[in-house]
Amino acid sequence: MYITKILNNYFYVLMLMGVKLEESKVVALKQIEKAPLPKKVIIPLVQHIGKACKPLVNVGDYVKVGQKIGDSEEAISAPVHASVSGIVKEISVKETPLGKQPCILIESDGKDLWYKFNIPKVNELSKEDIINLVREAGIVGMGGAAFPTHIKLKSEDIDTFILNGAECEPYLSCDYRLMVEHTDEIIKGMRLIMKCLNVKMGFIGIEKNKPKALQLFRNKLKNTNIRVVALKSIYPQGAEKMLIYAITKRKVPSGGLPLDVGVVVNNVGTVKAVYDALYCGKPLIERVITIVDNKPRNLLVRIGTLVKDIVKSNKEKLVLGGPMMGIAQATLDVPIIKGTSGIIFLDKIAMDGEPEDCIRCGKCVEVCPMNLLPSYIAKYAKYDKVNEANGYNALDCFECGCCAYVCPAHIPLVHWIRYIKKKIEKCK
């Protein structure tokens, strides 16, 4: 209907979406600490979106830090590397944040011996070289999605690159500390990516609640082809589609990817890893995470460090990631993987009582960044009505959690939507 089309545009232009969350950036002002070398690490053979790697080493082999220990011949995959030097003790299925996966357990010898790698000549790298080196370093999206970065860098017809420094989830401040402490390295990594994609215009999106980061980047990028954009501090501003719309006003099509509108987005941690790989030859073997337990801090940890070895808390809920989209864990006996951005201990279920019937208040509709009707999709999910739920565009939901956050009836909306999304995908 024509009238609804006008009304639709009018309401969306105001971008009244998302929720204002309490930022709780408890450790934003503390410098990144370096974790002591772990005694053992468990490296899952799949830490990314895509196919699992096959192990390249055997039990009993001695490996050095940065040595490739798993790889795959599939297109959508990324290799994994040893994050400590020592002996491979086990190759078996273990509990990881992504469920039970085959893993390589390495017992550290405490010596931290690094594999010798060649430091590439950065100025002589071609697009293919950059893509190869990024792949060989095992770099995946470190904002949480863990998509293999080298595939993103293969995109054609890109005219904009956006560095995602939004970090909209409460508690997390690892990206912020990286931006403040490694500003130059991030800019260098970003320029390499822009060269690889043949992009003339770059943007850095940083939420307004991080004025120091904004200032640092602005000072270094005055009058360059990289523009620093201050973003509204609202959740989920850091979600890819929302970020691209805020900066370029382009809408990623439903079911599509940012490359469909000529944009590539990368997280701050990913770009820093690209710098480490291409300027120092270091593969992805450590990352900064925000830990919120009895002693909150931002910690530089080796990939594969077990959560139980570095945290201490008496709270009953452990979330890996941010509090809005992270995954609750059943045990502390899981390793930190490439996509883990935070380890957060929360009080037991932050909800009062049982879910009630939907009162049609419309708050979920108001906050949904994808303009969906979460209340209806959840209702259809409850009654297994797959076609109706698909008719309400359930597959467009990226599970940000805004709807369940505001629901006064405490309905687990995201849970229901996830359930029906899986059913719809199975039916397709």
Place this chain on the structure above:
Amino acid sequence: MQITSSPHIHSRNNIGKIMWNVVIALLPTTIAGIYFFGTPALIIIVTSVFSAILTEAVSQKLMKKELTIKDGSAVVTGLLLALVLPPTVPVWIPIIGAIFAIAIVKHAFGGLGHNIFNPALAARAFLVAAWPMTMSTFSFDGVTTATPLATLKHGIKASYFEMFIGNIPGAIGETSALALIIGGIYLIFNKIIDLHIPLGYIATVFILTLFADPLYHLLAGGLLLGAFFMATDYVTTPITKQGKLIFGIGCGILTVIIRVYSKLPEGVMYSILVMNALTPLIELVTKPKPFGYKK
């Protein structure tokens, strides 16, 4: 370790908070009603609220459901019903009205979240149909008089100032525009309602009565009570943003038609009830397109 689905934090919203905030927003107009109409108004209000709570408890017990009187929704319905009654009705009117509103209009249709019609307004419509003389007798200062909208039909107008502060005959909660506007601002400020419906409703009435006296129409009758408290009822109005606007505009059009072209002085009640019936259709027509929708 406790495992639940994301998100792992919550805004601490709950139904009780919303309902009790509506009660607070209705306090100015309740107090104004008792001030202008005296003890009879107080009796009607108290009777209505208690009847509503009792009826809800009995209904839920009979239907073997969990008692939810604590969430305050029965209190809101009871209060709203009392506020749309003339101050001179006998005490059995609010009792019957509350029973009808809660047991029939709300619970027989599925309970909170499932009723089609606004319980307070549907109960009032029932009372008007069953006891028309009792329900259209308005008195003021002990004298039976006509409301500003009724006198308008004969070309006699009340003063704007009197209508603004509430010194006029009418239903208990509809006379004081000032009290209602305070309540409305409280609701909007606390994000209980958003502007789409009240603004759509009031603006439409304003524009459509520009040929006659728009300010008079805004201040008279149950428009402000209806626009801020009845037409914004979550359950019986569209859930989509555009739908809310269409709902408000539809109510405005119907209200003006009834007021100007029918023999009835007031159209708010019937217009809202008709739009309640159209809500599912409005939602179907205003189904939002997701972000990045391509044809």
